[in-house]
Amino acid sequence: MIEIKEISRTFQTREGEFEALSDVSFEVRDNEFFSILGPSGCGKTTLLKIVAGLVKPTNGAILVDGSAISGPGEDRAMVFQQFVLLPWADVLTNAGFGLEMRGAPRKESRERARPFLDQVGLSRFVNHYPHELSGGMQQRVGLARALAVNPDILLMDEPFGALDAQTRQLMQEDLTDLWDKEKKTVIFVTHSMDEAAYLSDRVLVMDTHPGRVKELIDIPLERPRKPSVRSSPVFTELTTRMWQLLRGMIGVPDELAPE
Amino acid sequence: MRLKNTLSNSVLPVVGLLIGFAVWETIGRLDLSPAFPPLTDVLATSVEVWTSERFLTNLQDSLGSVAIALPPTILVGVLVGILVGRYRIAEWALDVYINTFLSIPVVALIPILVLIFGLGRGSILATIFIYTFFVVVVNTSSGVKTTDPNLVEMAKSYLGTERRIVRRIVLPAALPLTLAGVRIATGRAIKGVIIAEQVIGLIGLGGMIQRLGGAFRVEELYATILAIGFLGLISMELVRWGERLAMPWMRDRVNGASAGPAENAA
Numbered sequence: 001m002i003e004i005k006e007i008s009r010t011f012q013t014r015e016g017e018f019e020a021l022s023d024v025s026f027e028v029r030d031n032e033f034f035s036i037l038g039p040s041g042c043g044k045t046t047l048l049k050i051v052a053g054l055v056k057p058t059n060g061a062i063l064v065d066g067s068a069i070s071g072p073g074e075d076r077a078m079v080f081q082q083f084v085l086l087p088w089a090d091v092l093t094n095a096g097f098g099l100e101m102r103g104a105p106r107k108e109s110r111e112r113a114r115p116f117l118d119q120v121g122l123s124r125f126v127n128h129y130p131h132e133l134s135g136g137m138q139q140r141v142g143l144a145r146a147l148a149v150n151p152d153i154l155l156m157d158e159p160f161g162a163l164d165a166q167t168r169q170l171m172q173e174d175l176t177d178l179w180d181k182e183k184k185t186v187i188f189v190t191h192s193m194d195e196a197a198y199l200s201d202r203v204l205v206m207d208t209h210p211g212r213v214k215e216l217i218d219i220p221l222e223r224p225r226k227p228s229v230r231s232s233p234v235f236t237e238l239t240t241r242m243w244q245l246l247r248g249m250i251g252v253p254d255e256l257a258p259e
Numbered sequence: 260m261r262l263k264n265t266l267s268n269s270v271l272p273v274v275g276l277l278i279g280f281a282v283w284e285t286i287g288r289l290d291l292s293p294a295f296p297p298l299t300d301v302l303a304t305s306v307e308v309w310t311s312e313r314f315l316t317n318l319q320d321s322l323g324s325v326a327i328a329l330p331p332t333i334l335v336g337v338l339v340g341i342l343v344g345r346y347r348i349a350e351w352a353l354d355v356y357i358n359t360f361l362s363i364p365v366v367a368l369i370p371i372l373v374l375i376f377g378l379g380r381g382s383i384l385a386t387i388f389i390y391t392f393f394v395v396v397v398n399t400s401s402g403v404k405t406t407d408p409n410l411v412e413m414a415k416s417y418l419g420t421e422r423r424i425v426r427r428i429v430l431p432a433a434l435p436l437t438l439a440g441v442r443i444a445t446g447r448a449i450k451g452v453i454i455a456e457q458v459i460g461l462i463g464l465g466g467m468i469q470r471l472g473g474a475f476r477v478e479e480l481y482a483t484i485l486a487i488g489f490l491g492l493i494s495m496e497l498v499r500w501g502e503r504l505a506m507p508w509m510r511d512r513v514n515g516a517s518a519g520p521a522e523n524a525a
Contacts, residue, residue, distance in 0.1 A: 052416050053416075054412060054415060054416055072415060072416050072417070072418055073418075074418065076416075077416070077417070078413070078416045080409065080413060082409060084407075084409045084410055084412075084413040086410065086427075086428070086431070087508060088431045088434075088506070088508040089431075089508075097414075097417070097427075098417040100423070100427065101414050101417035101418055101419035101423055101424075101427075102417060102418050102419075103418075129508050131508075145417075149417065
């Protein structure tokens, strides 16, 4: 279990102090697919980086299975919005790079990464360079890199945010299939309501300025999720609820709401 | 369109050279000044000079100095460049020296080098060092600073140590600018050795130029200068070839990062 306890984070800017997160507390259960949903600037990425151990909170603590984290750990692996692949290394080296950073020799890392590239459907592209791949394929490499270190917890920072709509939907379907096979604990940051509803067990909706917890929504859709679930009444109800929560924060009039 | 490109890429430089040759030859034939002998005379002399034992010995001297001084200078320059580029403290401590040495004309330092190393090869090697070291440092440190901070953060999230991060992320990220620095340094090493030989040693190709100039043997002088020019061209090409070898991911990147197969792997 991951406990996020009274996390606050302020940044020093030229205009003075900026409070990005204020007193954020929630829990993520083991093997749960947990999404953090919020508009830009709500501090959701900062929050994820705090859980990753990349950013220190000003106040509060993150407990994983009861013990406080003090930095990045073997139990967690991150998938980044902009993929963050080494442009000078081929797909296999990139997928093994997490292992390599954890101390495994390069050759061994490459070999150990191979089955994970199979899993994300890239076995034919192991010797390609990132710039030869589409965005969706690059993010598959990013996912394989995270899976290869066999983390208990997968931290995903708007992983499909940089992809076009079709690719995005395809990636969501593949991710939920992957998750059905091996239920890791996932914390998934997104600003897409559809994505949050389709993938998650629970969705935390965040408020802005400062970033804080607005509401926790249970997603009672049955698993395994089929793409057709998107057109079910429950799904629509859920995304409508999310929209009602988000609408006030971004100051958009009612007429612009999706059907 | 393609034909036009081929024309401008391969034919135009040749045309440019031919026009240059014609102008040189004409001025030489007009006998305007002893400083401009006809090109054909120079070329005829060149064949003689370039095969003479004196020239080959001097060439060996000059190249030898570059070969001794340049590789260790590059090595130390890259190491210092990494320190300056990655660690604030090193930058604060060394920046002022680097900028000073980059702007002082090296000829001004030669008398001091002679006081330290004497009138011989030591001073020549030291001149090459000063001429090339700081260029390598500045280029490497700029290269280090181009490192994508997202890559470093990613490595840290996977528990990468500083050592691994420098070796696997910072160094490759800095490589293009570092190698550009090496290329500039190679050119400067050739300049440096000629200048040093002219001023200090009167050995090598620099010494040869000094003596030929003093004796008004203009054709031979041009032959030597041409040789130095070719030397520069060849060494640049060698470094460029090395760059392509060292950075295979830059080789076919002409059309940018977006070209790639469509999303159909799933």
